[in-house]
Every structure is written in structure tokens, then in C-alpha cells.
Amino acid sequence: MSRAGEFILRRRGGKGWHWTDLFTWFWLVAGFILMFGPAIWLVNSSFKTPAALAEFPPSILPYVTAEASVEGYENPLPLYEVVLEDGTTAILAEVRRIGVVAQMVDPASPAEIVRVNIQDRTPVRTVSFDTENYVQPFLQFDFVRYLGNSVFVTVMATIITLLSNSMAAFALSKYQFRGRGFVMFLIIATLMVPLSVIMVPLYSVITAMGLYNSLWGVILPTVATPTGVFMLRQYMLTIPDELIDAARMDKASEWQIYWRIILPLTAPALAVLAIFSVVWRWNDFLWPLIVLSRRELYTLQIALNTYAGETNVQWHFLLAMTVVTMIPVVLVFIFLQRFITTGIAGAGIK
Amino acid sequence: LAETVKEAASRGVLKTAGALLVAPVAIVARLLDAPLAALQRLGGTGGMAAFFLLPNMAVFGIFVLFPLIVNIAYSMTGGTALFLADRSFVGAAQYERLFDCSNYLDSQTCAEDLFWTAVWNTAGFVVVQVVLMVAVALVTALVLNREIRARSFWRAVFFFPVLLSPVVVGLIWRWILQRQGLANLGLYELGLTPINWLVERGWAFTFAVGVSIWAHVGFYALILLAGLQAIPKDLYEAAEMDGTKPARMFWRITLPLLAPNLLVVVVLVLIRAVQIFDEVYVLTGGGPGTATLYLTQYIYEIGFASQLRNPGLASAASILMGLVLIVFTLLQLGIARRNEARNKR
Numbered sequence: 263m264s265r266a267g268e269f270i271l272r273r274r275g276g277k278g279w280h281w282t283d284l285f286t287w288f289w290l291v292a293g294f295i296l297m298f299g300p301a302i303w304l305v306n307s308s309f310k311t312p313a314a315l316a317e318f319p320p321s322i323l324p325y326v327t328a329e330a331s332v333e334g335y336e337n338p339l340p341l342y343e344v345v346l347e348d349g350t351t352a353i354l355a356e357v358r359r360i361g362v363v364a365q366m367v368d369p370a371s372p373a374e375i376v377r378v379n380i381q382d383r384t385p386v387r388t389v390s391f392d393t394e395n396y397v398q399p400f401l402q403f404d405f406v407r408y409l410g411n412s413v414f415v416t417v418m419a420t421i422i423t424l425l426s427n428s429m430a431a432f433a434l435s436k437y438q439f440r441g442r443g444f445v446m447f448l449i450i451a452t453l454m455v456p457l458s459v460i461m462v463p464l465y466s467v468i469t470a471m472g473l474y475n476s477l478w479g480v481i482l483p484t485v486a487t488p489t490g491v492f493m494l495r496q497y498m499l500t501i502p503d504e505l506i507d508a509a510r511m512d513k514a515s516e517w518q519i520y521w522r523i524i525l526p527l528t529a530p531a532l533a534v535l536a537i538f539s540v541v542w543r544w545n546d547f548l549w550p551l552i553v554l555s556r557r558e559l560y561t562l563q564i565a566l567n568t569y570a571g572e573t574n575v576q577w578h579f580l581l582a583m584t585v586v587t588m589i590p591v592v593l594v595f596i597f598l599q600r601f602i603t604t605g606i607a608g609a610g611i612k
Numbered sequence: 613l614a615e616t617v618k619e620a621a622s623r624g625v626l627k628t629a630g631a632l633l634v635a636p637v638a639i640v641a642r643l644l645d646a647p648l649a650a651l652q653r654l655g656g657t658g659g660m661a662a663f664f665l666l667p668n669m670a671v672f673g674i675f676v677l678f679p680l681i682v683n684i685a686y687s688m689t690g691g692t693a694l695f696l697a698d699r700s701f702v703g704a705a706q707y708e709r710l711f712d713c714s715n716y717l718d719s720q721t722c723a724e725d726l727f728w729t730a731v732w733n734t735a736g737f738v739v740v741q742v743v744l745m746v747a748v749a750l751v752t753a754l755v756l757n758r759e760i761r762a763r764s765f766w767r768a769v770f771f772f773p774v775l776l777s778p779v780v781v782g783l784i785w786r787w788i789l790q791r792q793g794l795a796n797l798g799l800y801e802l803g804l805t806p807i808n809w810l811v812e813r814g815w816a817f818t819f820a821v822g823v824s825i826w827a828h829v830g831f832y833a834l835i836l837l838a839g840l841q842a843i844p845k846d847l848y849e850a851a852e853m854d855g856t857k858p859a860r861m862f863w864r865i866t867l868p869l870l871a872p873n874l875l876v877v878v879v880l881v882l883i884r885a886v887q888i889f890d891e892v893y894v895l896t897g898g899g900p901g902t903a904t905l906y907l908t909q910y911i912y913e914i915g916f917a918s919q920l921r922n923p924g925l926a927s928a929a930s931i932l933m934g935l936v937l938i939v940f941t942l943l944q945l946g947i948a949r950r951n952e953a954r955n956k957r
Contacts, residue, residue, distance in 0.1 A: 280858075282758075282858065285755075286755050286758050286760065289751065289752070289755045290755060290760070290766055290769075293752065293766070293769055293770055294766075294769050296826070297769050297770055297772050297773060297826070297830075298769065298772065300784045300785065300788055300826075301772070301773075301776075301784060303784075303787070303788060303794055304783075304784050304787060307787065315792075316792065317792070318791075318792040318796070318797075318800075318806075319792075319796075319797050319800045319801075320792060320793070320794065320797055421633065421637075424633075425637075425667070426667040426668045426671065427668060429664040429665070429667060429668065430664065430665050430667070430668035430669070432664050433661045433662075433664035433665045434665070437657070437658070437660075437661035437664075439658055439661050439662075445665065445669070448669075448672065448677070449672070450945075452672055452676045452677070453941070455676055455680055455934070456887055456937065458887050458889065458907075458908040458911060458912075458930060458933065459680075459683070459930050459931070459933060459934035459937065460676065460679040460680050460683055460930070461911070461912070461915065461930065462683065462686060462911070462915045462923050462926050462927040462930060463678075463679040463680075463682040463683045463686050463696075463927065464675060464679040465694075465915070465916070466682070466686075466694050466695055466696065466923075467674065467675065467678065467679055467682070469694060469695075470695065482671065482675065483671070483675035483676075485671055486668045486669075486671035486672045486675070486676070491668065515645065515648060515649040515652050516648075516652055516657060516660035516664075517641075517644060517645060517648035517649065517652070517660070518645060518649075520664065521637075521638075521641040529630070533626055533630065536629070536633075541775055544777065545775075545776075545777035545778065545779075547777065547778050547779055547890045547894075548889060548890060548908075548912070551912075552912070552916055563777055563778075563779040566779050566780075566783060567779050567894055570779075570782075570783055570786070570894065571897070577787070580783065581783075581787065584779075584780055584783045584784070587777065587779070587780055588776065588777075588780050591775045591776060591777065591780075592775075593625075594775060595768070595771075595772060595775050596618075597618065597621055597622040597625050598622055598625065598626070599768055599771065599775075600622075600764070602771075602775075603767065603768075603771060603834055606831060606834050606835065
């Protein structure tokens with residue numbers, strides 16, 4: 263067996279092969295293809311021209327028909343591989359096509375026109391990543407505006423979430439007061455109330471506050487995350503009270519204790535909550551769908567859904583916009599994934 | 613080396629983001645020093661506790677508790693007016709309409725046939741999806757718990773779709789399942805006739821279930837993996853010394869000790885399956901016809917989108933769904949409490 267094969271098939275115990283080893287391999291490889299494959303197919307497709315996208319069977323890689331500029335012709339001419347009458351093949355450029363006969367020229371000697379039956383030729387195609395799909399939405403659609411709305415919602419909601427949740431967690435972990443148990447109960451209770459259960463009256467509340475068709479209407483209802491309060495409180499409980507007592511001796515105000523002592527010490531937990539919050543808010547769909555009805559306020563998710571719902575879906579733009587929407591989350595996945603996985607494994611938050 | 617670079621990069625990303633956030637916060641915080649010290653002199657230390665709670669509690673109160681209470685009143689009103697004060701009281705009429713059925717199993721015989729279509733669709737979805745999701749998550753966790761090379765890499769592989777937005781998930785799969793998509797390319801290569809996947813009822817349901825599993829299985833596998841890794845290794849070593857077969861070890865050691873985590877996962881999957889909306893809505897739009905119309909979409913359409921807008925009816929339906937969810941959530945909290953008690957022993 264080749265060395266590569268040996269390396270791949272080697273297993274740790276060295277006790278020979280068990281069916282579970284084979285199964286593990288199968289599961290991991292199948293998982294790899296299934297989990298990454300669809301996203302890679304999306305990215306790959308987003309570089310195809312509209313013509314290539316409409317093709318069936320679809321090519322695996324993005325291709326375009328090769329063209330060549332020929333002396334005596336203004337526009338570049340498409341190239342074809344042609345089987346000539348004597349059985350040899352040549353690369354010719356098409357001048358025009360009449361019925362089943364194409365008039366073609368050899369780019370090397372443009373004077374002589376060859377008549378070819380279109381069945382005797384195949385287009386010359388080269389792999390090419392077409393970036394037009396990415397450029398056009400920025401120019402044609404309000405894509406930059408949707409992107410800006412999404413960034414605004416995500417950043418604002420995350421900042422407010424971190425502030426309000428850490429303040430609440432501070433109060434619930436470092437102060438003794440009557441009704442603390444009741445407040446904790448309220449927070450647990452809200453864990454039970456998903457958006458779909460309160461969306462009808464919440465919509466009337468938002469409208470009454472004048473927040474319908476406003477990005478703040480998207481942001482505000484999301485910022486009091488119970489999971490965030492819990493996670494931060496859990497973390498703050500581990501900060502020794504002596505620190506706070508010492509600061510009080512030095513005449514620090516409670517507000518100073520909060521932002522000069524507690525916040526810096528809670529930074530690791532705040533970072534985890536920030537990462538979660540960014541992913542949550544970037545991906546939000548149902549609530550923005552209800553609150554935002556004016557196009558210029560759409561977030562990326564809502565814009566994508568709207569474009570996907572049109573009768574004539576412009577897949578070439580849609581695919582590229584979907585890829586752009588995916589980018590921040592993929593960055594989080596590559597660089598910050600371990601914070602999320604430890605967060606989930608440790609506290610079961612999502 | 614790659615790990616070190618990634619480590620440094622991830623730390624760099626966090627630091628830069630942190631610094632960008634911290635600077636303005638510090639400035640604002642310092643500006644607030646004097647006024648809040650004055651507030652503390654007025655209200656005392658206890659007053660400051662209330663102050664710290666205020667923002668979060670205000671948001672909870674206005675955007676969660678208040679709508680929750682209003683929802684009960686809302687479901688007893690009729691008409692299309694938005695604000696509760698403008699709506700006419702109709703008592704239990706909305707609930708009566710929802711339950712007006714001569715045969716609950718056949719939604720065609722119901723006054724509100726879409727509601728019962730959604731109810732039975734959701735029930736079917738929940739049963740199939742929960743069973744498959746837990747099974748796939750369990751197998752994935754077991755595989756990841758074996759002595760494999762680069763475990764964190766493989767764990768990340770299964771976790772990847774969890775971070776994607778439901779819209780992106782729906783569009784990725786719509787693109788694969790469209791008439792000229794990748795799935796049909798596979799059939800074509802095998803010499804089979806292409807299928808219009810999202811236009812055939814059976815296939816649309818299959819992919820509604822499949823795509824929701826694809827998108828979330830990594831999350832549950834992670835919880836189960838944490839549970840598996842908490843099982844003491846010496847139990848297996850002792851069993852091995854006694855000559856116990858691996859299959860027996862699985863049934864006698866792994867499964868019983870994983871049971872608490874498994875139960876948590878089942879309930880979590882259940883709660884989320886009942887509310888399924890986003891990715892299926894983008895994938896199929898509830899179609900073909902009403903084949904993948906689920907409860908949340910029904911509430912959304914009756915409450916906001918449909919020509920036959922009826923907020924009271926949507927509100928009543930949402931309360932019924934809420935009741936189901938409360939039962940499951942209490943179950944979850946009960947299990948969590950029992951697990952905690954067991955861990956303490």
C-alpha cells in the first residue's frame with residue numbers, strides 16, 4: 263500500500279479494523295461534503311454569468327465562451343472548435359450565423375470565410391470567475407444601503423445588549439435587595455416567550471411608539487436577552503466582593519465600580535456575548551420582516567428574501583448578495599468559532 | 613503554525629473590536645460619573661441597584677411582558693384595528709372559530725381550515741424532525757467522541773451551518789433544488805429524469821425536514837458531545853477489562869449516562885420544531901399549496917401578510933401555540949433541575 267494510503271487508513275489502537283472505524287470515516291467524509299458542499303456550490307455559482315447559470319446540465323466550474331478580436335471586425339468574436347471537412351479540427355471565430363450554417367473565419371487569416379454546419383462545432387470555453395454579479399448589485403440596487411442597515415442594526419443592538427445586560431447582571435449579582443428572586447423569575451419567564459407568541463401585540467406596541475418602519479423598532483425589542491443576563495451574572499458571581507468593598511472605601515461611586523472594576527473583569531464573558539449578539543442580530547429575520555416595510559430600510563436578510571420572492575428571480579445577483587451576507591458569519595466561524603462552541607457546550611446558549 | 617497564526621488573528625480581531633467599542637463607552641461612562649454620583653447621593657446604594665436594573669427591565673417590560681399580557685386581551689377582540697383600545701370585544705369568538713370543526717383530523721371540515729392544516733403539518737414535521745434530528749446529532753456526537761485526529765476541525769465542520777442565517781440557508785438549498793440545480797445534475801448523471809423538488813409535496817416536506825436538520829444538527833451534536841466527554845473514562849476501561857463488547861458498553865454505560873443530556877436536547881429540538889418558520893419559509897414559502905405551511909407562518913400571514921388580515925385570530929392562535937411551548941419549557945426546566953440535583957449528589 264502506498265504511504266499516503268497507509269497514513270489515511272492508520273488508526274490509533276492498531277487492533278485492526280472494526281466496522282465502527284469504517285463508519286466513523288464514512289460519517290466524517292459525508293459530513294464534510296454535505297456541510298460545506300452546498301455553501302461552496304453557492305460561492306462557485308455566484309461567479310457564473312447569467313447564461314452559464316441558465317444552462318442544464320450545469321457545469322461544475324464557472325465557464326465563459328472564449329472570444330478573440332479579429333482584424334476587420336469591430337467586436338470580439340466568439341471562438342469555436344470546428345471539425346473541418348477533411349477531418350481536422352481548428353479554432354475559428356464566428357462572424358455570423360444563418361440558420362444551421364455559421365460563417366466563420368480563422369483569426370490568423372481573417373480574409374477567408376469558412377461555412378460550417380453548427381453541428382460540427384463546439385464553443386471554446388475557459389474557466390473564468392465573473393465578478394460582474396458582485397459589482398452590479400452595488401451599482402443597480404440599494405445593496406449598499408441594505409448592508410449599511412444590517413451593520414447599523416447589528417452594531418447598535420450589540421452595544422446596547424452588552425450595556426443593559428451587564429448592568430442588570432451587576433445588580434443581580436452584587437446587590438442584595440428585596441424582589442431579587444422575583445426579577446430572576448421574570449427573566450426566566452421571558453425565556454419561555456418566543457417572538458412568535460407575542461408578535462401580534464408587539465407589533466401594535468412598536469407602532470404606538472412610532473417605531474414601525476424604523477431600524478430602532480428592530481433593535482430595541484431584541485436587546486434584553488435573558489441568556490446574556492444569565493451568562494454575565496454567572497461570570498460576575500466569581501468576582502470577589504472584597505474588590506467592591508475596597509473601592510467603596512476609596513469613595514468610588516457605584517457607577518464607577520461598575521464601569522472601572524466590574525466591566526473590565528467581565529471582558530471575557532462580554533466578548534462571548536458580543537459574538538453571539540452579532541451573529542443573532544445579523545441573522546434576524548422574522549421580526550425585521552414585520553417591522554420594516556419600506557425598501558430603503560430593509561436589512562440584508564429581508565432584501566434577500568424579497569429578491570428571492572420576485573417572479574423572475576435574478577439568480578446571478580441573488581447568489582452574489584447571499585455570499586456577501588454570509589461573509590461576516592464565515593469570518594466569525596473561522597476566527598471566533600471556539601468562543602461560541604465553548605459557550606454552547608458550557609451553558610447551552612444559542 | 614497555522615493554529616498559532618489563527619490564535620493570534622482571533623485574538624487580534626477581538627482586541628481591535630474591543631478597543632473600537634471600549635473607547636466611546638469609556639468617554640460616555642466618564643461623562644456620566646458626576647450625574648450618577650449625584651443620583652447615588654439621592655437614592656443611596658439600593659437606588660443604584662434599581663438604576664442598574666432599569667434599562668433591561670424597561671425593555672423586558674415594554675417589549676415582552678406587556679405584549680404578553682395584552683395578547684390575552686387581544687385574542688378576545690375582533691376587527692382589523694391595530695390598537696387594543698380601538699378593537700371590539702368578542703369574547704371567546706376567535707377561539708371558537710379556531711376550534712369550529714366537525715372533524716379535527718380533516719382540516720377541510722373546519723371553519724379556519726388553514727389553521728388546522730398548519731397544526732397537522734406542524735405535528736407531522738415535529739414528529740419526523742425531532743426523531744431524525746436527535747438521531748443524527750447523537751451519531752455525530754458519538755463519531756466526534758471517538759479517538760479521531762483533528763477533532764476540533766471535524767466538530768467545526770458540523771457546526772458551520774449553525775451560524776448561517778435562515779435566509780442564507782433557505783437560498784443555498786433553493787439554489788441546489790431548483791430545476792437546473794445541483795440535485796438534478798446528480799439525477800441527470802445517473803440517467804434519471806430531473807425532479808421539481810420543491811413543487812412536489814413529498815419532496816418539499818422531505819427537504820423542509822432535511823434542511824432544518826442540516827442547519828441545526830451541529831448545535832445539538834455539540835451539547836451531546838459535551839455530555840459524552842463528561843462520562844468518566846475509567847468506566848470504559850473497567851468494562852473493557854471485564855471483556856465487555858462495545859455494543860454492550862454503549863447500551864449499558866454511554867446511553868444511561870448520556871440520558872439527561874439527551875432529554876434536554878429532545879426538549880430543545882421539540883420547542884424549536886414547534887416554532888419552525890424562517891428557513892422553511894424562505895425555502896418553500898409554505899408550498900407547494902399548503903404542504904409546508906407551519907404554525908408560525910400561519911400566525912404571521914393571518915396577523916400581517918394575508919388579504920384576510922385578522923390580528924385577533926392570529927393572536928388567539930399564537931396563545932394556543934404559547935401554551936404548547938410553556939408545557940415543553942416547563943418540562944425542560946424540570947429536567948434541568950433534576951439533572952442539577954443529580955450532579956450535586
